[in-house]
Amino acid sequence: MTSFDAIVIGAGHNGLAAATRLAKGGRKVLVLEAANAPGGATRGREFAPGFRSAGLAHLVNRLDADVARDIGLDLAGGALLPTTVLDGSGKAVTLHGAYGESIDGVSADEAAAFAALRKKLVFQAGILKRFLRRPPPQIGAISLGDLSTLAGAGLGLLRKGRGEGRDFLRMLLMNVADVADEYLADDRLKGLLAFDATLGIHLGPRSPTSLLGLYYRLTGEAAGKTGGQVVPAGGMASIAPAFVRAAEKAGVTIRCSAPVGRILADRGRASGVVMRDGTEITAPVVVSAIHPQTTFLHLVDPAESGTGFVRSVKNVRSHGNVAKLDLALDRVPDFAGPEARNGRIVLVCSMEQVETAFNPAKYGEFSPDPVMEITLPSLADPSLAPSGGCTLSALVQYAPYRLKAGWEAGKPAFLKIVLDTLERHAPGISRSIVAADLMTPVDIEAEYNLPGGHWHHGELQADQLLVNRPTGAASGYATPIEGLYLASAGAHPGGGISGLPGWNAARHILSGGKP
Amino acid sequence: MNALTTSAAGLRRAARNHIRTPRLETPFHERLAALSEVNDWYSWAGYKAPHSLFDGELEYFAIRSTAALFDISPMVKYRITGPDAERYLNRLTLRDVRKLAVGRVQYTAWCDDHGHVLDDGTLFRLGEADFRLCCQERHLPWLLDSAFGFSVDIREETEEIAGLALQGPTSYAVLRDAGFAGVEALKPFAVVSFQHEGGEVTISRTGFTGDLGYELFVPRAKALSLWDRLWSAGELHAIRAIGYGALNQARIEAGFIVANTDFVTAEGALRADRERMPDEIGLDWLVDPDKPNFNGRKAILDARRNQTLKYILVGLEIEGNIPAEHAIVYHRKKHEAGIVTAGIWSPTTKRNIAIASLERPYGSKFTEDLWVEIYAMRELQYQKLMKRAKIVPRPFVKLARRTATPPGLK
Numbered sequence: 032m033t034s035f036d037a038i039v040i041g042a043g044h045n046g047l048a049a050a051t052r053l054a055k056g057g058r059k060v061l062v063l064e065a066a067n068a069p070g071g072a073t074r075g076r077e078f079a080p081g082f083r084s085a086g087l088a089h090l091v092n093r094l095d096a097d098v099a100r101d102i103g104l105d106l107a108g109g110a111l112l113p114t115t116v117l118d119g120s121g122k123a124v125t126l127h128g129a130y131g132e133s134i135d136g137v138s139a140d141e142a143a144a145f146a147a148l149r150k151k152l153v154f155q156a157g158i159l160k161r162f163l164r165r166p167p168p169q170i171g172a173i174s175l176g177d178l179s180t181l182a183g184a185g186l187g188l189l190r191k192g193r194g195e196g197r198d199f200l201r202m203l204l205m206n207v208a209d210v211a212d213e214y215l216a217d218d219r220l221k222g223l224l225a226f227d228a229t230l231g232i233h234l235g236p237r238s239p240t241s242l243l244g245l246y247y248r249l250t251g252e253a254a255g256k257t258g259g260q261v262v263p264a265g266g267m268a269s270i271a272p273a274f275v276r277a278a279e280k281a282g283v284t285i286r287c288s289a290p291v292g293r294i295l296a297d298r299g300r301a302s303g304v305v306m307r308d309g310t311e312i313t314a315p316v317v318v319s320a321i322h323p324q325t326t327f328l329h330l331v332d333p334a335e336s337g338t339g340f341v342r343s344v345k346n347v348r349s350h351g352n353v354a355k356l357d358l359a360l361d362r363v364p365d366f367a368g369p370e371a372r373n374g375r376i377v378l379v380c381s382m383e384q385v386e387t388a389f390n391p392a393k394y395g396e397f398s399p400d401p402v403m404e405i406t407l408p409s410l411a412d413p414s415l416a417p418s419g420g421c422t423l424s425a426l427v428q429y430a431p432y433r434l435k436a437g438w439e440a441g442k443p444a445f446l447k448i449v450l451d452t453l454e455r456h457a458p459g460i461s462r463s464i465v466a467a468d469l470m471t472p473v474d475i476e477a478e479y480n481l482p483g484g485h486w487h488h489g490e491l492q493a494d495q496l497l498v499n500r501p502t503g504a505a506s507g508y509a510t511p512i513e514g515l516y517l518a519s520a521g522a523h524p525g526g527g528i529s530g531l532p533g534w535n536a537a538r539h540i541l542s543g544g545k546p
Numbered sequence: 547m548n549a550l551t552t553s554a555a556g557l558r559r560a561a562r563n564h565i566r567t568p569r570l571e572t573p574f575h576e577r578l579a580a581l582s583e584v585n586d587w588y589s590w591a592g593y594k595a596p597h598s599l600f601d602g603e604l605e606y607f608a609i610r611s612t613a614a615l616f617d618i619s620p621m622v623k624y625r626i627t628g629p630d631a632e633r634y635l636n637r638l639t640l641r642d643v644r645k646l647a648v649g650r651v652q653y654t655a656w657c658d659d660h661g662h663v664l665d666d667g668t669l670f671r672l673g674e675a676d677f678r679l680c681c682q683e684r685h686l687p688w689l690l691d692s693a694f695g696f697s698v699d700i701r702e703e704t705e706e707i708a709g710l711a712l713q714g715p716t717s718y719a720v721l722r723d724a725g726f727a728g729v730e731a732l733k734p735f736a737v738v739s740f741q742h743e744g745g746e747v748t749i750s751r752t753g754f755t756g757d758l759g760y761e762l763f764v765p766r767a768k769a770l771s772l773w774d775r776l777w778s779a780g781e782l783h784a785i786r787a788i789g790y791g792a793l794n795q796a797r798i799e800a801g802f803i804v805a806n807t808d809f810v811t812a813e814g815a816l817r818a819d820r821e822r823m824p825d826e827i828g829l830d831w832l833v834d835p836d837k838p839n840f841n842g843r844k845a846i847l848d849a850r851r852n853q854t855l856k857y858i859l860v861g862l863e864i865e866g867n868i869p870a871e872h873a874i875v876y877h878r879k880k881h882e883a884g885i886v887t888a889g890i891w892s893p894t895t896k897r898n899i900a901i902a903s904l905e906r907p908y909g910s911k912f913t914e915d916l917w918v919e920i921y922a923m924r925e926l927q928y929q930k931l932m933k934r935a936k937i938v939p940r941p942f943v944k945l946a947r948r949t950a951t952p953p954g955l956k
């Protein structure tokens with residue numbers, strides 16, 4: 032039997048990034064994946080005869096260039112995609128380039144105001160970005176590297192003058208609504224910012240700190256541009272195979288349909304895993320690239336963790352709010368806006384709409400008037416639909432994981448609301464629907480082994496960031512259990528297809544634990 | 547006001563009746579109150595408890611010369627049962643619970659994740675999957691949170707279960723004459739149950755005095771009849787009810803520490819440097835690195851390996867006869883080395899003894915040339931005394947009768 036230096040649990044893109052980095056660092060790595068194929072949230076599936084979904088994720092906006100280069104990801108980048116904001120009036124706003132470098136459909140004054148706000152946010156996000164590519168500074172053990180990051184952030188601020196520094200500190204924990212109100216007048220633009228700041232997070236635009244979500248979005252780049260978004264040539268379905276190719280090229284062994292049932296640990300040291308079928312596989316390093324709560328509440332015997340640690344892991348908030356709709360259509364739907372079908376469409380009229388959509392989610396109800404972003408995946412990847420047909424992917428918010436009425440009853444009602452909304456924006460679409468597949472967070476949890484169906488494997492909010500992601504004692508990829516590391520979106524810096532949590536974790540392991 | 551609102555208001559008032567007795571009375575209060583000559587009460591975990599009943603000195607000598615009856619009902623008690631009870635407690639506490647046989651009692655302690663002591667106490671194994679944990683402070687949230695992933699049931703039974711400590715050289719004779727046949731077979735730290743008036747009383751050979759002695763636990767409803775049974779059997783053996791003042795003297799002589807007296811518990815500490823690891827309060831011997839993982843294990847072993855332990859608990863013998871409670875300890879009369887947490891003139895050893903918490907290396911490396919500065923109040927003037935102190939082993943008092951089995955009768 033071959034023995035491995037490291038076992039990675041979960042072949043999501045983070046697990047694969049971690050495995051590849053470790054293998055390139057000379058380790059013999061085994062990846063164990065519960066599903067029958069790798070890719071995690073980018074794992075595609077047929078949702079109706081002849082129609083495929085490329086997975087949960089339908090856009091790339093933060094795949095880290097260093098990670099891609101380092102692990103040898105051969106993924107043909109696509110062109111920057113526009114965003115079309117539709118409020119139902121038929122008058123579209125179109126953001127071109129990276130997050131609206133230029134903008135159509137608003138007054139010249141409004142375009143200038145947006146440019147000023149965009150510039151400010153991109154600058155501020157740039158400061159936070161410095162913290163993304165390394166473990167968060169560990170309280171009580173600040174390293175030289177941490178100091179240089181902190182100093183870099185400080186200098187970055189100072190370079191722009193005292194006013195900018197002050198404004199950064201002023202805005203950092205504000206809500207996106209107040210910031211948008213300061214700069215903008217157009218409801219559709221404000222609605223877009225509100226949507227982007229809260230997508231995948233349990234906050235409304237008026238909730239304190241909601242601006243952080245938008246900063247996080249703008250710490251990402253695509254095609255070398257901050258705030259950009261792309262679909263790779265070949266479509267989203269080409270992402271998982273690219274990660275798999277990179278891993279295999281580096282010598283990683285990947286086993287699918289191989290759910291891990293337990294992590295072996297004794298007196299604070301991990302030594303391997305037990306598969307759900309009872310097979311034991313040992314290795315001195317276990318990298319858990321799955322949800323931190325699954326890791327510590329289900330796979331590791333709680334007796335191996337401290338009571339306080341278990342308590343803090345249990346307190347991680349991780350109830351998703353986003354539903355995913357896949358539609359099989361017999362023709363390409365007709366949304367307003369010249370660029371709509373080529374990029375991202377956001378259906379939102381105003382910030383108030385997002386806030387009002389959030390309100391019921393606080394009480395375990397879905398939004399009666401939800402907001403959503405839409406792509407037409409089969410246009411980039413014709414293999415997803417039979418010829419002449421088309422697929423539509425929508426990420427719809429808010430659809431709380433814990434629906435008071437239960438999703439069994441709630442789902443048909445919510446689907447109808449979503450389809451009615453689509454019909455308003457693309458008249459005739461209802462008649463072209465061949466099949467509709469709505470996944471609530473509960474469905475996502477089951478299909479993707481993703482507790483809570485949460486975008487980030489745990490809320491991305493101020494109290495669950497940096498040194499507190501997922502929780503203090505496990506915030507530096509290392510955990511209280513020696514030899515066991517976290518590497519999924521639930522670790523720093525968070526979710527989205529970035530590869531950073533996995534890659535950072537692997538680098539931390541290879542450095543011998545020294546950040 | 548109609549009848550409905552009257553009765554609703556009445557019900558509300560009745561539900562608030564507990565505020566009329568802000569200090570709770572233990573199941574034995576009736577007996578204690580009747581015996582109390584000096585009316586000297588204090589609050590023990592919210593219960594009215596006697597500091598002294600008739601004469602502190604005579605009460606002390608009841609412990610050392612005859613039999614003393616001390617109400618321990620306010621002690622916090624948890625019942626832990628279920629298939630995972632052993633595994634659960636093994637993760638919770640410092641010692642190896644697998645080695646605790648049914649019918650045995652362990653003195654133990656438990657820590658938070660950082661290895662700071664939350665409390666110490668006694669763990670009774672009443673059955674394969676049935677334990678009682680007794681301690682000074684309340685810990686229900688911690689115990690419940692610790693239960694995640696274990697099949698256990700945890701119940702606080704402080705109110706339902708009354709407790710008595712019967713301590714002293716004639717304590718066995720009292721039990722024998724009270725009809726608890728077979729108690730003579732109990733070795734130290736053993737526990738058995740007896741029938742008492744249709745209820746169950748557990749008797750363990752444990753205590754806080756360093757003397758021959760027993761602790762009895764009984765359902766609240768049977769408390770008074772148990773007291774009476776011991777009291778009438780004890781008459782010939784000079785049984786006396788005692789208060790905490792006497793017990794405290796005996797426990798210092800025995801070298802036992804008290805949570806939030808000799809150390810601050812981790813959940814109670816407001817200041818970060820007040821928390822203590824087991825090794826810093828003389829409990830290092832409880833820590834079992836070879837047993838399965840337990841709360842605080844890594845932190846404690848790291849502190850040992852990295853030599854970052856900051857404090858040490860020592861027994862002191864101090865010249866003179868003035869108790870040194872809360873005196874500052876000095877090295878070479880100059881450098882502050884720590885504080886005396888408990889100190890008395892010991893009637894049994896006729897020595898001035900104390901328990902002190904020192905900041906290492908005092909007490910670990912520097913063990914000579916220690917002094918305590920005692921402020922003795924003499925008619926509104928402090929007389930400052932610098933007295934020589936010597937580190938001595940605990941217990942200060944070691945009595946053969948504590949462990950002799952079968953026990954003596956006087």
Ligand SMILES: Cc1cc2nc3c(=O)[nH]c(=O)nc-3n(C[C@H](O)[C@H](O)[C@H](O)COP(=O)(O)OP(=O)(O)OC[C@H]3O[C@@H](n4cnc5c(N)ncnc54)[C@H](O)[C@@H]3O)c2cc1C
Nearest residue numbers: 041043044045065071072088089090291480520526527528
């Ligand atoms: C509805 C939705 C839409 C999203 N859309 C986008 C988007 O458009 N763009 C974007 O950038 N991000 C998007 N995200 C976020 C992104 O998909 C995630 O943050 C990202 O997938 C996290 O990657 P990961 O590798 O950490 O975990 P995952 O992708 O969740 O992978 C974890 C893997 O571990 C496996 N696993 C779990 N338990 C076990 C076990 N016991 N044994 C073995 N294997 C196990 C799972 O099967 C899975 O394959 C979306 C998220 C959601 C929920």
